Amino acid sequence: MLKHRDITSLTKLEGNPRIIKDRQFESLCKSIKDNPDYFEARPLILSNRTGELVIIAGNQRYEAAKHLNLKKIPTYLIEGLTEDREREIIIRDNVNNGEWNHDILANEWDIDELLEWGVQLPVFGKEEEKDAT
Numbered sequence: 117m118l119k120h121r122d123i124t125s126l127t128k129l130e131g132n133p134r135i136i137k138d139r140q141f142e143s144l145c146k147s148i149k150d151n152p153d154y155f156e157a158r159p160l161i162l163s164n165r166t167g168e169l170v171i172i173a174g175n176q177r178y179e180a181a182k183h184l185n186l187k188k189i190p191t192y193l194i195e196g197l198t199e200d201r202e203r204e205i206i207i208r209d210n211v212n213n214g215e216w217n218h219d220i221l222a223n224e225w226d227i228d229e230l231l232e233w234g235v236q237l238p239v240f241g242k243e244e245e246k247d248a249t
Contacts, residue, residue, distance in 0.1 A: 118159055120188040126160070127168045128175050133220040134210040136176045145180045155181075159190035161205060163197045172202050173209035207233045 136144065148155045160174030169191075171178050181189045197205075207230060210216075218238065221230060230237060 118190055118192055121169070121191045123178070123181060123187060123189050125169060126162065126178065126189075126191070127170045128178060129171055129206065131220055131224060132175045133206070133217050133225065134176065135215050135217050136179075137215065141176070141180065141183075144176060145183055148177065148180050148186075149184055156190050159192045161209065162191050162193045163202050164193060164195060165197050165199065165202065169193070172197075172206050204229070204233060207235060211235060 155177065158174070158177070160171050160178055162169045163172045164170075172194075178189070194205075203225070207225070211233065216235070216237075221235070221237070227237070
């Protein structure tokens, strides 16, 4: 169920594998400011699996809302998630936005799942293999 929550009651996802750069962040802030109905239609997705309200989708929108000094933001709580299901939602929500932190992806995520969920990963080692022959 959609609910407007106090922005200070939410916890950002630690180790979020998605980052946003300055120009993209400014664009996101402008989008939220100019199109509040779009922000309303794409609420932050929360999980309470750990006992806290953790943002599993919408960390960049959360940062933009904080930057815009919004007090309440639209959220949607999905209860009863497993850690595996949370991880899938985290990746699927970010497939087309921002840039990936490849170090976090390489060290904390299953490559086969990332590929299945639509993440396009850089290929390492191909050039090195060619040069070695």
